[in-house]
Amino acid sequence: MxxxxxxxxxxxxxxxxxxxxxxxxxxxxxxxxxxxxxxxxxxxxxxxxxxxxxxxxxxxxxxxxxxxxxxxxxxxISQGDKLDVIQQAFIDLDVIQCGMCFPGMVMTLRPFLRDNPSPSRDAVKFALVGNVCRCTGYERIIDAVMSVVDATEVTE
Amino acid sequence: MSDQSFADKAVMDFPRRDAHDKVTGRTRFTVDIGGSEVLHAALLRSDHASARIIKLDVEPARKMPGVRAIATGSDVPGRYGIGIADYTLLAKDVVRYHGEPIAAIAADTLEQARAALDAIELELEPLPASLTMADSLAENATLVHPDWQDYEVLFEGGVRGGNIAWEATVERGDTDAAFAREDVTIVEGFYEVGRQSHVPFEPRAAVASFEDGRYHIHASTQVPWTVRTVTARVLGVPESHVRVTVPTVGGGFGLKFDASIEPCAAVLARMTGRPVSIINSRREEQMTCLSRENAEIRIRSAVTSEGEIVGREATVLMDCGAYGGEQVFLTTMTTHTLGGNYKLGAVRICSRAVYTNTPPNGAFRACNGVYNTFALERHTDEIADAIGMDRMEFRRRHVLGDQDISATGQVYDGDVLAPMLERMEVLRAKSGSRKDLAGNRFYGEATTVGTWLIFVGPSAATVNLNYDGSATLVTTGVELGQGTMMQALPQIVAANLGIAPEDVIVKTADTDAAGRDLGVGGGRTTVSIGAASEAACTVVRDKLLGVASEILQTPKKDLVLARGRIEIKGRPGSGTTIQQVVAEAESRFGPISGSGSFTTPPFECMPGCTAGHFIDAIEPVFAVHNCELAIDPDTGKVDILAYRVVQDVGRALNPRAIHGQIQGGVVQGFGYALHEEITINETGAFDQTGFENYLLPLATDSIPVEFDLYEGAPAVGPFGTKGAGEIPILNVAAAIGCAVANATGKQVSSMPLTPPKIAALIDDCNPPLQHDHISPVWSENTIERK
Structure with a gap:
């Protein structure tokens, strides 16, 4: 087949x-x-x-x-050296450790942020329950996501 | 570096150069090595905890499609281990645990290799199995290793016998006299903990080939030199016939601090003449994980009304599983962790690695320090309660300080823990109590202290100063994700040579290229490899400045290295570039390079008080943790409301990366304390086979950890650094356990604190811990020494 x-x-x-x-x-x-x-x-x-x-x-x-x-x-996802904003944020905030989970995180977060341009911190956490990370303890990943979200529109 | 302060020279918070490839998926881990020439291997594993191999006929499997080679125990005959050579790579005659490998098959595809496993004719005759330490310590217990006396001893001084794989004891002072004093209160506690699985996202994996008469293994490991040694031992070849290289590793957490499947790939590569890949499936990885061991602990203390601990005795049973492995070494760590934190009068501690017919255990981030700290800190709360002293006040008064002696009689320098406790008070005050968030739930808070060590040992480094002014650092350090190879090492070399860290190339680990190294773990890499790198830089600087001195007609002492140039002190622009000096050196005597090395500094303990210890004296590293939590009284579910860490880091080169280590280590500790549970069923197998039932912390289980980096404690590392990645998990179980006790008013004596266990605790339904196999008479828990 x-x-x-x-x-x-x-x-x-x-x-x-x-x-x-x-x-x-x-x-x-x-x-x-x-x-x-x-x-x-x-x-x-x-x-x-x-x-x-x-x-x-x-x-x-x-x-x-x-x-x-x-x-x-x-x-x-990335075209040559041009990275998605979330990929760039992970690099800029020094969030990465072993790196095995990060491609999956990017694949989840990109459409999530497209559909939810101004999510709360908790909403980002809920969006990531299907993406496990054993190294980082998540919070700095969430920090990186929040850094690319328009802060003025965040409603906690 | 004495001529200028480090802060002037080092680039702080250096971005890690592997980040781009990791977020774009381009990084190639060992599991990503492939190609049509690579064969794939699968392992036949025991489904019994203890059995005799009656029949093992692999001939039918040879006829299966795609099969290229089969290895059995006789192909890998040598025994290996830590302290004692009790380990076999593939079982012969008997199997000792569920999941023990018996044969390995290499085939064109993984599916073919797995299909061929089913064609092997294997008959196992069940034997009695000891599945718990109580079984193994019972009178007339079945011996897991009836031939234990015949095994080669690799490290002298340990006491062992029967199902005791190794015993380490410390005895300092007259403990009997201390307990006999009339002015003391005697406090006793029992504790027990389960196993924890590392779950690195990249499982243990190896791709081996046989080239020009030598084995070349690409391994996902933290210890390339151990893989080299073990492979040589089991194959019976000289160590020089084995080369180990390590691509980027997808997490280790201690699991990869021992050899496991690598020699199987090597022997199959020799048999086939082709590269052979072995990758544990997730199920295999879970079911044979060299976990943080389950343990049983008894502590007894004699304490005056002022809280002076005049006598302490403890017995710690560590389940090593079917082979000694890392637990043999880790018996040493009980003395330094459970015997740490507080000033002690007389002390005696016995730590025993106990064989059982269960999967072997191993090293996991801060190892037995995690549960020894849990037991010690719960015991400390019970002592404070017994003498009517506030728990924090007790700690403030009795933590180890400057010139106090450790359990082994080592004199510690510097007041570190007491000021760290003060800093925690500041941190708590700054962020404020979260009690309001508990609502109608039980609320608890606790502050705990912990002691770990900087695990040092031998490291080697070579620095080549290149023609273009860049430098290449050659070590056998490994990048697991912790960032040392990407950040601290290039920063250290750059600061020493006056170049940019971007211009320092760090070669990936290759045992053919660099000198021996103990491995990446225990928070040692920045300290040990960093110090070796610094020593190498000293040689390079000396050569470089020697040539520059002649060119510039200036004494060496008046020259400084900065921004890729060598300047005359106080006269910027007066000098020349490093490149020009290198070119001049090449014309005179050749390229500039230097090598350096490092090993454990000569810390001293009180002579004669220890037995069976691999390390008698240490460089301590301390942590203070604070936890606020709420407990649902109906379900027993814990929510962490606040978590705070004050960590002794020596000096922080990369505060952002240390933040990452603290956040990650603490959340791993949440899992250990609250929901990561391994249970062993009647077949000797783990019930938790994967992510569905081994519950890792999710994003919704974490909270932002508040932290304060305590700098300035005595440190042997370059620029005063200490390893920062190991200890963030050290007192998490302790802090959560003590906070749960505080919230419920109940005795908390076991981990993990799953919701059903806490619900039962609240309702007083948990049976008290019974350790009948730990005698109330301390000496009866030791093997009599001759």
């Missing part, structure tokens, strides 16, 4: 077993290793990708179910 889908703007035809989780196809066949393979249960969010613009855990997506869908991975 062949599955045709868009990955980072390119049309791809995949001939693997349709039950193969998307994360394995991305990492092993397409070598897009920025999508991290961590818990494989849908809890950690490190393998998040955008499917038609929505963040989803790619470990829970059998590739055969994605015919015609538009997939964007972390590699498709």
């Amino acid at each position: 062949t599955t045709s889908l868009m990955i980072n703007g390119e049309e791809r035809s995949l001939t693997c077993d349709p039950r193969t989780p998307l994360v394995d196809v991305l990492r092993n066949e397409l070598r897009l290793t920025g999508t991290r393979n961590v818990c494989r249960e849908g809890y950690c969010g490190a393998c998040s990708v955008h499917v038609d613009g929505k963040p989803m855990s790619s470990c829970l997506l059998p590739v055969g179910t994605l015919e015609g869908r538009d997939i964007v991975t972390i590699e498709g």
Whole structure:
């Protein structure tokens, strides 16, 4: 069975077993290793990708179910040296430690901030319950997110 | 660096250079090494806690599709360990824990390797299993290692026997006399804690190849030299035949402070002539995690009405699982942590690593310091209550200060803990009480202190001063996420050579390139590798200034290095560039480089009071934590309302990064204290197999930690630095445990404090801890020494 889908703007035809989780196809066949393979249960969010613009855990997506869908991975987020504002904020505020969870954080936060341009701190925390980080204790990640939110519109 | 203050020279809060690739997903960890030439290996693991291997026939598996090689115990015969060589890489004859590897298969794909495991014919005959320390210490207990006496001893001085893998004791002063005094109150406490799993996002992983007759292992490890040594031992080859390189590591927290799967990848690479990758699945990683060990603790103290602790005795049982591993070493740390914090009269402490038929344990951030501090601080509250003294007042009066002696009789320099307690009062006053937030719930607050050590040991560094004026630092330090390799080390080299930290290249770890190093852990990297790097810079500076002195016709002592130039002191612009001096040096004697080294400074303890200790005297590092929390009286759920840390950092090179370590370490401590729980079922396996049932802290479980960095305590590290990453977790369980006790008015003596456990505590439904296998007579808990 062949599955045709868009990955980072390119049309791809995949001939693997349709039950193969998307994360394995991305990492092993397409070598897009920025999508991290961590818990494989849908809890950690490190393998998040955008499917038609929505963040989803790619470990829970059998590739055969994605015919015609538009997939964007972390590699498709930044154009050359131009980073997303949230990526830049993570760098500027020295938030990163081991870094394994950060691609997934970016994939969750980008559409969240698009849909919620002025979230409260608590709202950002709730948005990240599906993105686990073992290193940082989260708060400095939240600080970085709040730094790119228009402070005047924040309502706690 | 004596000629100028460091603050003038160092770039503070240096941005980490790996940040860009980490946020864009470009970083390649060991798990990301791939390509069509790489074979994939899977491990056959025991599903029994204790069994004899009756049959192990791998021949049917060889015929399976894609299979390239199979390794069993006879291919990796050597034993290894810390202190005692009791560990085997692949089980032979018997298995001692659920999950113990028995065979390894390399195949073209991981699916093929896993499918071939099912074709191995394995028959196990169950044997009696000791699943708890009580089982292992019972009379006529089954021995986990019946042949323990035959094992090679790698570190002399430990006492062991039967199911006691290692015993460390300290005895200073006449404890019996102290307890016999008529003017003392005797306070006794029992405590117990469960295991904690590290859950680094990158599991243990290795990709090995066999090149030109040598093994080359890319490993996700904190200890490249340990991997080299262990691989050589188990394969029976010279250590020089093993090279270990370490790409960026996706978290360690101590789990990767021991070798595990790396030698399996190596032997399969030799058999196949191809690179072989072994990556633990998340389930394997959880089920065989070298966890922070479960422990059982008894402490007894003789205290005067003024709170003077004239006598203290303690017994700590540490479950090492089926092999000794790191716990053998960590028995030492009980003396320095449970025996820390307070001035003690006579003291005797016994710390024992106990074999059980359970997955082996290991090192985890601040190790047994975390639960020893919990037990000590709960015990301290109980002492204060018993003599009717305010808990904070007790601490203020009795914490260790300048010229006080430690449990091993080491004389400590400097008043550090008392001023840190004062700084905590300031921090509390500044941010104000959060009691209002508790509403109708129980409210509790506690302040606790903790003692850890700067784990030092050997490090080596070489600095090459390049033709372009940049410098290359070669060490075997590893970047786990803590940032030392990205920030502190280039900052230290840059400040010493008068160049920008951006111009310092830090080579990733390669045992073929740099001298030996103990590994990244224990808060040692900035101190030990930093000091070795500084020593290397001293050699480089000397050569550089020697040549410059001739060029500028000025004595060396009148030259300064700054901004890539060598200037005559007090005359900016008078000198020349480093590049020009390097060029001149190359024409005279060749390129400029220098090497330096560092090892444990000669701290001294009282001779003769310790036995079985790997470290008798230490450089202490202290922490004071304060916690305010609320407890739902119906569900037992805890909400942390405020968390405050005053940490002894020596000197803060990167306050932002230290903030990151404190926030991250404290939240890991929240998990340990409140909801990260491992239970072991009747098959000897962990019930928690992954993220669904091993509950890690989420964003909604954290709060911003308020902190104050205490600078200026005595420190051996470069520029007065101390490691800052290890200890943020040190007293979290203590602070939460004491705050829960304060909120409920109940005795809190075990961790984790899950909601059901707290609900039962409130309703007085928890049975009192019973440790019948710990004798009330201290000496009966030790092996009699000859």
